[in-house]
Amino acid sequence: MMKKQNGNATVIAVLCLCAAVLLPGCQKKSGAGAGGLDKTNRVSITVEIFDRGTDGGKSDPTKNEWTKWIKEKVLADENIDVTFVRVPRGDEITALNNLMAAGTPPDVCITYSGELIGNYRDLGGLFDMAPYIEQAMPDLKKFLGPDQALPGRDFIYRNQDKDTGQVTSIPARRMNTAQRNIFIRKDWLDKLGLSVPTTTEEYYTVLKAFKEQDPGKVGKNNVIPFSMSQEVIWGAGNLLNAFIDPALSPRDQWINTVIERNFMLPGYKDGIRFLNKLYNEGLIDHDFPLYKSEDDMLNLLKSGMIGSICGDWDKIYRESLEILTNLQKNVPGALLIPVDPMTSSDGITHKSAYDAAGVNYFIPASSKNPVAAMRYINWLARFENYNFLQIGPEGTVHEVIDGVPKIKAAGGLWIQNSAQNIDYTIIMNGLDLGDPELTARALANAYPWPAEYITNAYTMAMTNAKPGPVIPVALSAAGPVTQTLVDKGTVLVTSSITAKPADFDKVWDTGLKDWLASGAQAVIDERAAKYFEP
Numbered sequence: 001m002m003k004k005q006n007g008n009a010t011v012i013a014v015l016c017l018c019a020a021v022l023l024p025g026c027q028k029k030s031g032a033g034a035g036g037l038d039k040t041n042r043v044s045i046t047v048e049i050f051d052r053g054t055d056g057g058k059s060d061p062t063k064n065e066w067t068k069w070i071k072e073k074v075l076a077d078e079n080i081d082v083t084f085v086r087v088p089r090g091d092e093i094t095a096l097n098n099l100m101a102a103g104t105p106p107d108v109c110i111t112y113s114g115e116l117i118g119n120y121r122d123l124g125g126l127f128d129m130a131p132y133i134e135q136a137m138p139d140l141k142k143f144l145g146p147d148q149a150l151p152g153r154d155f156i157y158r159n160q161d162k163d164t165g166q167v168t169s170i171p172a173r174r175m176n177t178a179q180r181n182i183f184i185r186k187d188w189l190d191k192l193g194l195s196v197p198t199t200t201e202e203y204y205t206v207l208k209a210f211k212e213q214d215p216g217k218v219g220k221n222n223v224i225p226f227s228m229s230q231e232v233i234w235g236a237g238n239l240l241n242a243f244i245d246p247a248l249s250p251r252d253q254w255i256n257t258v259i260e261r262n263f264m265l266p267g268y269k270d271g272i273r274f275l276n277k278l279y280n281e282g283l284i285d286h287d288f289p290l291y292k293s294e295d296d297m298l299n300l301l302k303s304g305m306i307g308s309i310c311g312d313w314d315k316i317y318r319e320s321l322e323i324l325t326n327l328q329k330n331v332p333g334a335l336l337i338p339v340d341p342m343t344s345s346d347g348i349t350h351k352s353a354y355d356a357a358g359v360n361y362f363i364p365a366s367s368k369n370p371v372a373a374m375r376y377i378n379w380l381a382r383f384e385n386y387n388f389l390q391i392g393p394e395g396t397v398h399e400v401i402d403g404v405p406k407i408k409a410a411g412g413l414w415i416q417n418s419a420q421n422i423d424y425t426i427i428m429n430g431l432d433l434g435d436p437e438l439t440a441r442a443l444a445n446a447y448p449w450p451a452e453y454i455t456n457a458y459t460m461a462m463t464n465a466k467p468g469p470v471i472p473v474a475l476s477a478a479g480p481v482t483q484t485l486v487d488k489g490t491v492l493v494t495s496s497i498t499a500k501p502a503d504f505d506k507v508w509d510t511g512l513k514d515w516l517a518s519g520a521q522a523v524i525d526e527r528a529a530k531y532f533e534p
Contacts, residue, residue: 036371037135043372044081046106050423051086055295056322057415062086064413066389066424073385078375090293093483100125105364107373110426112359115259117159117169119479120362126168127363127370130160133167136374140381140427144173148356149470150534158357161474170377171357175430176443178313178461179352180237181338185307187331188215196339200242200274203341207283210307216331218305225307226278227285229294232493233261236275238310238351242342243271246350250469255527257468258520259478261489267345269508275497276504289494298323304331313338313461317447317454318419319409324449338457353465358429359422380427383434390420390431391442404438406445420446471534477526481519488515 049061061067062084074080085106087095093116099105100120111117120126133141133156144155159169182203189196189206192215197203207225209215214223228235245266256264263269278284285306291297300306302323309315316323316336327334344350361377363370380386391398391405396414398405410416417423420431431446433439443458444451478485492511499507516524 037132037375039079042075042079042081043369044083045108045367045369045373045376046083046085047108047373047376048087048106048110049084050089050092050110050418052089052417052423053295056320057411058320058417059413059415061417061423064415066392066414066416066421069388070424074376074379078372078379080372080376080379082376093486097483100364103366105366107363107367107369108361108376108426109364110359110361113259113482114159114169114360115475115478115482117360117362117479118475119482120364121166121168121474122476122479125365127365127367128166128168129170129363129370129374130165130167132371132374133157136371137378137381140170140378143381143427144170149467150472153472155356158472159360160472162472163474169360169362172359172361172426173428174354174356174358175428175432175439176458177354177356177465177467178458179354179465180234180310181313181315181457181461182238182310182341183308183316183336184339185210185216186335186337187333188307191215196337197341198339199341199343203339204278204283207278207308208281211281211283216304216307222305223307224285224300224305225283227297227300227306227309228288229291229297230289230490230494231294232275232288232497233489234311235288235294235297236310238342239275240268240271241352242344242350243267243274244344244350246344246346246348251531254469254471255531256524258523259482259485259489261485261520263489263492263512263515264520264524272493272496272508273504276499276501279497280501284497286498289498302326302330304334313457314419314447314454317449317457319407319448320416320418338460340460340463349464351461351463351465353462353467355467355470357470359426361426377427380425386425386428387433389425391433392416401445404441404445405433406442407447409448471531473530473532475523475526475530477519477523481523484518485515485520485523488518 051061052058067084071082074082092111093113096105096109096111096116117126137156141154141156147153147155147158150158155173156170157167158171160167184206188210192209192213194206194209197206210225211223214220216223233240241262244262248266253265258264275284285297288297297309298321301309304327315321319325324336327336340349342349363373367373391407392410392414394400397410398407422429431439431443433442444454447454492508492515495511496504496508
């Protein structure tokens, strides 16, 4: 871990030096600002795009039919040349740090880490979009609309610093806020004569039955009742969060949530203890700490060896992942279904939902054409543009059934590497056809599975689900230590789950103490000092 920390220190030191150079340049960009609002001058920008690998037939994210269409239409509409720059989705923080440190980040960057953006902002490395939003982003402002979490405020200004007025990042709008589901092999339940589990105890009993009776006939030494990657906070999110005290106040929840880690919330340790119990009873894949990404785990799931997982609410139905498709090819008659068994202390299946704010996009201060970059983002907010990127050409990517577009299993350079092409439509996460009823019908049709599969999964994910509190305040403490806390948090969780039961408390308490001393306590202290009732 010390080696990793030293690496972070080096990156931060370079970022500081970079910021010292960038800040004067940022201050000089006034008025039309390098590219500005004038469309008569042809300008060039670079845009970050997530690289999700090529498994499942996914295409090169920088060179396919979608990027070709974007480049041609943006040039025709805005006189802007666009070049896409790939950033690995699984290691976006390190990759962005390296690009920022080298002074070569894309003009349009995206990240799910608000802490990372806070760090760049504090180092003077981000362009202030506030002076140009009304002129350069009218379509985006209209599309995002009012902020439902903060009445009286436009969503485009969600991240505005209330003290300086600066807007150094803008969040995407989530079109639906469903987060995660637990999925289970229904055919295994049927073979054992078991009902769908509806409580934590019933779920535990089912996992034990999977292990002891091997309903899939994969071999008792091979059967894996539950699996996840080392990203446990997501891969077992519904299992863990069910243990959090449901009576916790929004204030205490917000203050004690550190870089989306719930380690300090009352009850969360009990959730980790539950996973420790499962692990030591052979109910969790013993190799999970080795899975840096989900690929290895998903391949085992597709092969028919895993009985249950937790993941994005629609994960098993996404054609880009081909989970259910390949499972049924490998195991005829196999079926995964969503279940909702994790009951909290009050007997309710509490779950997390997403806030309406999704991925954040920002423009580095090093950008030579920052306002042109804003115009590109605004271009994405026009219905004709994001609509095409979401459903593509009829006959190739979608077909129309009863007046509703249905996504087909497109291949080659037309494949959508992410659901509804969210990696390209960075202003939104989820489907929008301009009409809520049509969108709801199309959402169910956006997968190559019966519509009731999708509506059932969505309804289950939203049952008893709510987002965390939103407090619009600029935070700084987490930025410099984000990667350290991510890395140490991973070790804390995996080592605690794999510890012997008698050692669990010692391993968790020692690791948590180190995690707090590595910057988490400073983050909590800052949040406590800056909290206010919005």
